[in-house]
Every structure is written in C-alpha cells, then in structure tokens.
Amino acid sequence: MTNLQRLWHRHSPQVFLGELLEKRWMEPVIPFTLTILVFVSFALLIPGFASASSLRQLSLSFAEQAMVAGAMAIAVLSGGIDLSVGAIFAMANFLTLYVYLVKDVPLPLVIALVVIFGAAVGAINGGLIAYGRTRPFLTTLVTLIVLRALYNKLTAAATDELASVAPDSPAWDFLGAGSVLGVPTNMAALIVVAVCAHFFLTRVRPGVHIMAVGSSRKAARHAGVNVKRTLFSAYVLSGALAALAGVFYAARQNSSGTDTGLGWEINALAAVVLGGISLAGGRGTIARAMMGAAIIFMLVSGLVRMGASGNITTALVGLILLVAVGFNVKWVKNKGKVQQKVYVVPSWVDFTPPPSIERGSGTPFAENDRLKGAEAIALGEIEGPEDIILDRNDHLYAVTRNGSIMRFLAPDYSRREEFARIGGRPLGMAFDRDENLICCVAGMGVYGVRPDRTVFKVTDRTNRTRTRLKDDSRLYLADDLDIAPDGRIYFSEATTRYELTDWALDGFEGRGNGRLICHDPATGQTRTILKNLTFPNGVCVSHDGKSVLWASTWLCQINRYWLEGPKAGTSEVLIDNLPGYCDNINRASDGSYWLALVGLRSPVYDLAMASPDFRIHMVKQIPPDEWLCPGINYGCIVKFDDHGTVLESLWDPGGQSHPTITSVREHKGWLYIGGLENNRIGRVRLPDADPQWNGWDSYWKGGADGTAA
Template identity: 70%
Template structure:
C-alpha cells in the first residue's frame, strides 16, 4: 500500500495541472483550440473547404482583417483602444487607388503616401490621448466618424475616376494576385510583419515599454519610461498597420465602395478579446490577436458560405465577443486563486523516530550548552550571514541580506567593509584555486568575486529537463557550492518550484524538486548530474577529492556522490535519520566534517509528512501564520566522519545566540558560525583543533591534511589527479 501511495503522490495529477496552469502558453492555447475547432466544423459542413483553391482564397482574404486586428490589439495592449482603425483602413484603400490610378504616381510613392496617411491619423490620435490626455474611446470614435464621413464624400466625388483608372505596375499586380511558393503575397506579408511585431513587443525596448505602459502607467513612469511618447508611438504604429491593410486591399480588389471596412472595428475588437488580450492592457501578444482574427474571419466566411443571413452573422459575432469578455474577466480573476490552491502538491514521506536529543539520553545528539556563550563577532553589523569563509590572511567574509559580500578584517574583525555588491540574495560561499570568492545567489545562479573585487558570472542556467512542463533550465535557488580538485564547481539548486521568499513551501511538499549541478569553468557549461532531490542544500567535496557530500534538508540525510575512482557516478546515503534539518557542510581539520542544523525535527511534523492530504488541506484552508512548520528556531552543529558516524554535537538551547544556524567554517582552531536570520557571526574556540589548519590550504595548499597523514598522491584509477599545486 505504501509504495502505491508514494508513487501516486510522486506523480500527482495535481502537480501536472499546477505546472500546466503556470505556463504562459496556457492562455493562448484556448483561442488556438477554438480556432482549430471552428476550422474543423466548416471542413465537415462545407464541401471542398480544404481544396487548394479554397485555401488560397481564404489566405488571400484574411490578411487585411488580420492587420486591422493587429492595429486594434496594439492600442489595447498599451492600455487604450483605437476604434478608428477600420475608417483609417478604408481611407488608405482610397488613397492608394487615387495615387496610383488617378494621379499615376509610381508604386513606391503610393506605398509611402498611404503609410504616411496612417501615421498622420495615428499621430492625431496619439497626440490627443498622450499629450492632450483625452479618453481613447471618445477620441478614436470621433476620428472614426470624421474619417468615415470624409471617405464617403471622396469616394462619391471620385467614383468615375477610380472606376476608369488603371495602374500599369507589375509590382502592384503581383501584390494583389501574386503567389510566393503557393502562398498569396499579402499572406506572406502578414507572416513577416506578424513576426516582426511580436519581436518588437517582446525584444525591442520601445515595444517593451508599450507593454509596460499598458500594465501600469504609474509603475512605468516610476521606472523611467516616457509614457507619453510610448502612447504616441502606439497609435502611430496602429495607424500604419491599418493603412498597410488598406494598401493590400486596394491591390487585391482595385475598388473603393461605400461599405469598405464597415463594422471591421467591431470584428477587430472581437478578435483581440477572443484571442485573450486583456482590455485592461499589458497582457497579450500579437499571436493571440492573429488567432482571434482567424476565428472571427473563419466564422464570418463559413456562415456566409452556408447562406446564413447577415444579421445572424453579426449577432453571432456579438455573442462571441460578449462570451469572450466574460471568460477573460473570470479567467484573469480566478486563475491565480486556482493556481494558489493547487500549486503546493505534497508528497508521501515516512520517517522513523530519530535518536533522542534529551540531555540524559546518552546519545551523541544529547543537548548541551557548548554554543550558548559563544563569542559574537560583528554583532548588529550584519544581516543574515547565511555562510562565512576566511582567506589565507584570516580575513572573514560573509554574505549580507542586501546582496553584498562583507569583509571583516583580521585580527579583531572590528573593521567592516563592503567587499563587493553582487545583488540578489547571496547564500553559500567557496574559494577556488585563484582565490576568487564564489557565491550562490538565490534567483540568479552562481557568481564570483575576484581578489580585485570585480564581480563575474559563473552560471545562471543548466540543461533543461525536457519531460517536464516547467522550464527548469534557469537556476531557481542556488544554495551552496564547493570546488573539486579539477576546478569543477558543484552546487545545489534547492528547488525549481519556489524562490527564496516561499522556500518553506518546498518543505510542505517534501518532494524531489531540487538538483545537484556541475559547472566546468574550462567549457563554461553547466549540467545537472542529479535531479529529483528533496531540497539539496549544503555541498562539500570530501577530503580525498573523490566524492561530493550534500545534505537533503527535508529528508534529514547526508548523501555521498562519487566523482572519481572506481565508484564514479554512484550515490549512497552516508548519514540517515538525523534529528534536525541539515544545512551547510564543511571540512574539519581532523579529516571529518561539520554540519549545521537549520532546525529541529518534531514528532508531530514527522507525522504530518506521512499525511500529504493533511498538509494539502492545511495550506489551502489555514492562514500561513497558523501552519504547522518544522522547528527552525533551534541552534545545533554536529561533526561526522567518512563512515557516516556522528562524533559530537554542539547545541545552543533555545537559540538565544544562534537561531537557524545554516553554516560553520573551521579556521586556525576556531569555528565560525553563520545563520540565515542572525545578526552576528559566532566564534567558538576548539581546543583540540589544529591551530594552523585553514580551509584554503585543505583544498589548494601544497600538502593536503586529512587528519591522518599528508598526501600529494593521485586518487583513483584512470589517472584522476587530485594533487594540489
């Protein structure tokens, strides 16, 4: 029964659904499916609907409406609306015909004049809305009325000239009826301009600014974006898109009727909304607008071919528009709530009772007071020193909550200086052979600081797991790291589902969301070597350089992964069933290892880990401040050896001096202690420790001390060399 429970919760459908809802393409997938359904309905209903001639006719008739829909979508994405696009389209149709057929101007001049018309009307709209602060709806509807009236007057006045005119231009004819590899020219133009428009809104600064303005004008203004210029640009581009549609329409039909473009603004608005573009602005893409335009176009075209009355067709479009608006509002309002309720997907974890920590238990974990009166370094001069490290000159380095690496100068550590500013939230630290400080930075990856204080990026991504919906190529929560004898950097990415602000939710899940990653500086590439790990945390290279030790915080275990020798690639549990939640691991001068407990296990939470349904209900139904959580406010450090035996423990009962201990580092007879929530660094004298031993010498010195003998030998078969230079 239990194996089935583990299997069920490990591959829970809830996990799949939550990651599916999280995908950005989940919103456009709805209009895409609707477009396919509409197309299939008409394939079944209309004979010959998929013949080559019919498909070419559909492709030839669609682009003009799609361009008008793109113009409408662009204005909506900026937080406004442009109801004049259809009138601008109609007038552009007239202008193109007038310039070519009446005035006999060359084709390039006619194209330039037509686009200039759209830009001018867009400038009028944009000027009034951006600089005159008029309402987009009222402004563009007034422009619609004026332009439509002018169009009706002009087409009536020049009806004879337009009817008898002729454009002797092969290019004009090619644009109107030509094919490129069987695809109409206007359709090819739509594909190219659609791609350009998508890249513009997602990659080009001015386009990104338009999206930012649509999302929040106030936030965009505070970010330094010129809101007025962005709005003005939006309406100019919308006018040019509508004008280009009119140019293509003129080339295809060579006529200008009084009903040209009538009602197209409603179809364009319906296309934008059906495509999932928010009427509030800032949410949507050009591809969604094109899918919405395709849906509306196919519906109108199909209903006309089926002989449906025009009023019924209009009513159908109105009904679809109303339904799309309702769905859009409901989806946006409730998607976050749905995702919030189902995203946390607990797994089944079963524990056995750990060794007792009672003072009189006789256990190696028995509580004591060895950390209670530890010396406080940098008291109230540091915030959240999650990890600490010392260099060959005995200077002390630690991380600060504001994204800095802080250095306290030896010998008394009274002088404080900001050594470097990385940004983000630095966590684990390490020193490489070149004395660079390497740091894991939550949400950013792995960064380094050279001795001259220059900051450089080491890794920000790894290979993606292609069988997962969630893109895990980015490093989400790089936690701790260490450097192997060959210079490769091994680091933990604790979870790919949560960030530092809600990392505790990963504990409620207890599933394998993390991974161990190896970065090779020689190639500049990173690759995941172990995945599906339950919050891999502290990382340490073994004294002999042949294995990586890493802590699984939620499973209360220490694992060993062999990277050299005959056992290369093997993974084993080194220490199991710890009474606390392990964090960072570091070398000790006697050839053993120090391990920090970030929290203490409680029997009630162990029971909760074996009941995923209980944890799921807790997260859904109880306020966060009332959740049952692991006991994180308890300070402890232990020492263990290469055989997995725990040798001693050091406690701070009640965590008065050192709550949430996350790291410790031995250096010249002292143990330096850091903590994620602490305001100090602890320093404890170790009477039996080697007073000359340093971490850097242990890794990179001429002789490496492992507590038993000095050695400069090569380790492992196959020539895996671990000698230090």
C-alpha cells in the first residue's frame, strides 16, 4: 500500500486539475456547461425544441436580447452598471418605426440616427457618472424611469399613425426576416458585433482601458489611463449597442407595445452575472455575456413553451440573479484561497537520517564557530543580498530585494553606488567574457548589465513543454546561473508552478516543478535541457568546463549535468542527503566548490515530507505564518570537491550574523557571504587560500579557445 501511495502522490491527477483551474479559458467553462445542459434538458423535455425550424425561431428572438446583454456587459466591465439598456432598447424600437414608417426617412439614415440616439443617452449617463461622479446604479435607474415614461407617452400618441402604415421595402424585410448564408440577419449581426466587441476589449487600446478601469481605477490612473474619458466611452458604447438591438427588433416585430423591453435590463444583468462577469468590473468577456444571455433566454422560452406563466418565469430569473450574484461575490472574494487549496499538491519525499552536525561529532558537517567573527560589510545599508559577486578589480556587487544591483567599491567597500536598477527580484549573477554582469531576475527572466551600466535582456522564454497543459514557455522564477567556456549560459528555474511571492509553497509540494535551461548567445536560442527537477537552485560550471553542478534545494542534494564526455546530456547525483537545504554553488581556489546551506533539516520536517496528507491539511487549515518550515536560523557553508566528498564546513550557530546563507564567493584569500534575509555582507579570511585567485580569471583568463584557466 505504501508504494501505491507514493506513486499516487508523485503522479497525482490533482496537479492537472490545479493547472486546469488556473487557465483563463477555464473561467467560462461553468456558463458554457450550463448552456449545454439547459439546451439538452429542454430538447429532451419539449418535442421539436431542437428542430431546425425551432432553432431558427429561437435565434431570431435571441439576437436582440443578447445585444442588450452585451450592452450591459460593457458597462459592468468598466466597473459600473447600466439599468437603462431596456428603456433605450424600447425607445430605439419606437424611433425606428416612427422615423422610418411614418416620416419616411431612408433606412440607412434611420439606423444611424437611432444608434446616435442610444449613444447620446449613454453619453448623458457617462457624463454624469464620469464627470459628475454620480452613482451608476442611481443614475441609470433615473434614466430608465424617464425613458420608460417618455416611451409610454410617445407610443400612446403615435399608435394610430403606426397602425395605418405598412412597410414595403426589401431592405426592411431583409433586416427583420432575411438571412446571411442561412443565418438570420439579426443573428449574423449579433455574431459580427460580438466578435468586434471582443476584439475591441482585448486588442484595441480604448477597449483595454475599459477593462483596466474596471479592474482598478487607481492603478489605471497611475498607468496613465484617462479614467473619466474611458468611463464616458463605456456608457456611450452601451447605449449605442442597446439602440442597435432596438433597430433589429423593430424590423422583425413591426410593432411597439407598452411592454417592449420591459424587464430586459434585469434579464441582461442576470445574463452578465450568470456568464461569470464580475460585478466589481474588469473580469469577463463578451462571450461570457452571450452564454449567460443564452441560458436566460432558453430558460424563459422553455418554461413558456411548457405552459409556465409569466410571473413564474420572472420569479425564476430573479432567483437566478440572486444566486448568481451571491456566487459571484463569494467566488471573487475566495477564488485565491480555493485555487491555492486545489493547486498545492504535496508529493512523497523520503529522507534517510542526515550526517551528524553535532559539535565534536567528527563529521565534516560538525558545528563550529568559524563564521562568528565574520567582518560585516555594508551593515544596515543593504537588504537581502541573495547573491554577491566580485569583479577582477575587487569591486563587490550585491542584488537587493528592491530590484537594484548595488556596487561597493574596493578596497574598503565603504563607498557604495547603484550599479543598475533592473526591477523584479534579482537573484544569481555571473560575469561573462566581456565583463557583462548576467543576472537571473525572478518573474522576468535573465538580464545583463554592461560595464557602462546599460541593462539588456538576455532571455525571458524557453521552449514550451507540449505535453503539459500549462504554458511553461515563460520564465517564472529564474534563480541562479553560470557561464560555460563556450559562452553558453546555464541557469535554473526553481519552479514553473509558483511566482516569487509563493515560492515556499513549492517546498511544501516537494515536487519536480523546476528545470535547468541553456541559453546560447551565439544563436539567441533558449532551450530546456532538464525538467521535472525539485527546486533546482545554485548552478556552477565545473573547473574543467565539462559539467554543470546544480543544487536541488528541497531534496538536499547536489547533481551534475555532463556537457562533454561519454555521459554528455545526462545528470547524476553527486552528493545526497545533505543536512541542510542547499542554495548557490561557486568555485573555490583549490579546485573545489563552496556551497551555501539556506536552512537545516530537522527530524520533524523530514517526517512531514514523508506525509503529503499532513502537509496538505497544514496548507488548507493553518494560517501561513504558522506553517511548519525548515530551520533557517543557522548559518552554514560547506566545501566539497569534484568527487562529491565534503571537505569542511563553516558555521554561525544560531545565525546571529548570517542566517539564511544563500551565496558564498571566494576572492583573493577572502570568503564573502550573502543571504536572502541578511542586512549585511560577511567576509572571513581563508588562511590557506590563494591570495591572487579571483572568479573572473578562473573562468576567462585562458587560451584563445575560451577554456578556463
């Protein structure tokens, strides 16, 4: 049973489900499924409901209601609401009939005038809301009342005139009862309008601005969007679309009754909410509004054909609206929590007891005090130097959590300057042959800084895994890098499932979510060379340039990927079962390597890694600040050789000066220390180290063939 459990947790189908729910195109799945279920249900319950003639008649009646729902959707996506769409629709229906049939105005001009009328009413709404700062609900409600009263007055006065005329126009007949390629004219117009509206809201700047304003007016304003003008335009479009629906309705019905458009604003609002468009604005699509409109339309039509009264159908629509609004509010509020609980899928990780770290135990990991007297550089002047590096002029560089790379000038490092501001969260660094500083930036990819301080992009994408549902071509968490003698850049991406803000969740999963990637500057191509790695972190090209060492943080092991030789293209474990969680790896002057341990294992955490159910209950039921985490209050550096033999360790017990050590660099007889949570850079003397050795010369002071010295 245990083996089956391991297999289940390591290949859990919940991983697929979590990534499926993360896809944006999954959001309309619920309204789409409901649309299909409602249609199939009525097709089974009502004879002839799914026949060709019935479908044509349904599409004829549906088109105008869907346009009105689209008008409502535009207003809601902007962060407001337009309760006047039903009244605008009714007035447009009357004006079309009156101006065309009674006043005998040419049809194209009639259509233009009626649409302009709808846009003008929308402009009144938009002007009051955007520039007068009135409430959308109350403003459009007043417009609804005024227009409905005006409509009732006008229809009563023009009843005789409208009844005495009979249209005799092929264009009018085509508009109301014609077809385009077998599709009713109004339905064809709906398709065109929906496609154009989708393109407008997702590809055209004014439409994108509507979505941005709906998402956050403050953020949109800071991004340079004219919020008032955008809100104004949203209501103008809403009014124009509702009026266009009235034109098609007039051509199809040739009548203007007192109940025309009555309650359509409620149906439109129910359609929008049922389609999954957020009432808070900024989230949703026109396609969802169309699906919601289809659900409402089929429910009402189906119930009427089954003999239900108008009161019942109205009550049903109201009930649907109430439930949909409640679900919408709850889902928007708790979506992140729900997705996290489904998305986090812990795997089974077996650990054996690690080597002893007890002081005097005789192991190379035995605790000591060699880091306690470390000299502090830039104390209190730097925040989170996750990686550090020195150039061949002895200047010291450090990344910071605010997106900058700071440079501390030799010889005493008392002077500092901002070498470059990249943005994001800079992490691992390396110098190339031309002394460009290449840097991994979480959430952005790999960037470079030239000696003149100009910043350039190296790469932000790799090849996509075709067998995976999630598009992993974008770099999520580029972590550390190193450069081979031929100039190729090898870097780790710690996880493809989580962003920097949630990187700890990858640790709770213990799953192979990371990869090792190679970028070739000569061709500009980036490709993944190893995937399904468990939080690959530190990367270091071996002294002979024939392999790449990489650290698997959560598995507490060092691996080797061969670049040359009989094992080229394969990876193997070099050191396993380390007593701590490994981070960056860098060269030492004697041909060995330095490794930073960011945290220590504990028996309790090892036990938790072998219990996926425990970890998933912890993530679901306990606040994040109370989760069980590895011990990170110890500072430790380990030295190992090319054979995987651990040679020695340096400790700061209790992490008083250097907790969470993530980077260690040797330079001219000194060892420099950086840490993810540190407020300083440490430095300790290495009495047996080569006082002239430096990292850049180790890589690039070689022959013309580019091999390292």
